[in-house]
Amino acid sequence: MKFWIEVVRRALSWWVSLVGIVALFLSWIASATSKDGYITLFQTEVVESSIWSLVFLVCGVIFFLRCLFVISKIHKEQNSDISSLRQELASPKRANMRDLANSATNFLNASEKIYHQWMNSDQGGRETLYAGYYSLREEVNRSNSRYAHIEKVRIAGSDLVNACDILVDEVKGDNPDHRLLQASLRKHKEFLQIVDPQ
Incomplete structure (x- = not known):
């Protein structure tokens, strides 16, 4: 349990930066003209809810990939600690x-x-x-x-x-x-x- 808490904690520490990027993206979306639930984007009318779904999907995928990266990093740190301990025992x-x-x-x-x-x-x-x-x-x-x-x-x-x-x-x-x-x-x-x- 502690392992996964540490994974989420580290992932969220990076997540803050991603939120800032998403906020800028949403500001750009908001600047598009909206009419009757549609947003004009790249000269194309898109359903507004689809945009939001896409944004959340992208954020979710990025967060998932970030968690995988953190897990890999933690495992490397643990292996490094084990290696250091073995060197100490052999000292x-x-x-x-x-x-x-x-x-x-x-x-x-x-x-x-x-x-x-x-x-x-x-x-x-x-x-x-x-x-x-x-x-x-x-x-x-x-x-x-x-x-x-x-x-x-x-x-x-x-x-x-x-x-x-x-x-x-x-x-x-x-x-x-x-x-x-x-x-x-x-x-x-x-x-x-x-x-x-x-």
Whole structure:
């Protein structure tokens, strides 16, 4: 519906100029001699109503053609916007954001791994799990620091790290809580919606 409203709006903006031209044409018609419902035009008597019908028909055809032109122009603009969006997604900045999203996903996976394997691991296994988690945590923080000037990214990244830290601390304290795992998953989802909505 919005599309057709925009088409009519743009067509009517040009229609005003056409009305001015038609007004001049009607003034010229009015200057012709009229007698008993007839107008003398080019040395020929024409029924007045036929002139009006012709004028409205011409105006209608021109308006229709104008709408087609506007539709074509809008489609070109939309295609141009899509092309610009694709270029933006392919830009180095977008690529870096996707790297950040991948780092966050790996970090979350590490915290989930600790949640599921910590209780059944020996001391060496636990050290390996936490070392992997801590390494990915540092990677996320480094990547996120590149976008510290973007408030949404900075806050969402910090929330994700904090949620995973709380989860891991509780697991290390032999108190795994499924609600904390769900909170981490939710923060991860919110983070991805900001840095990589595609």
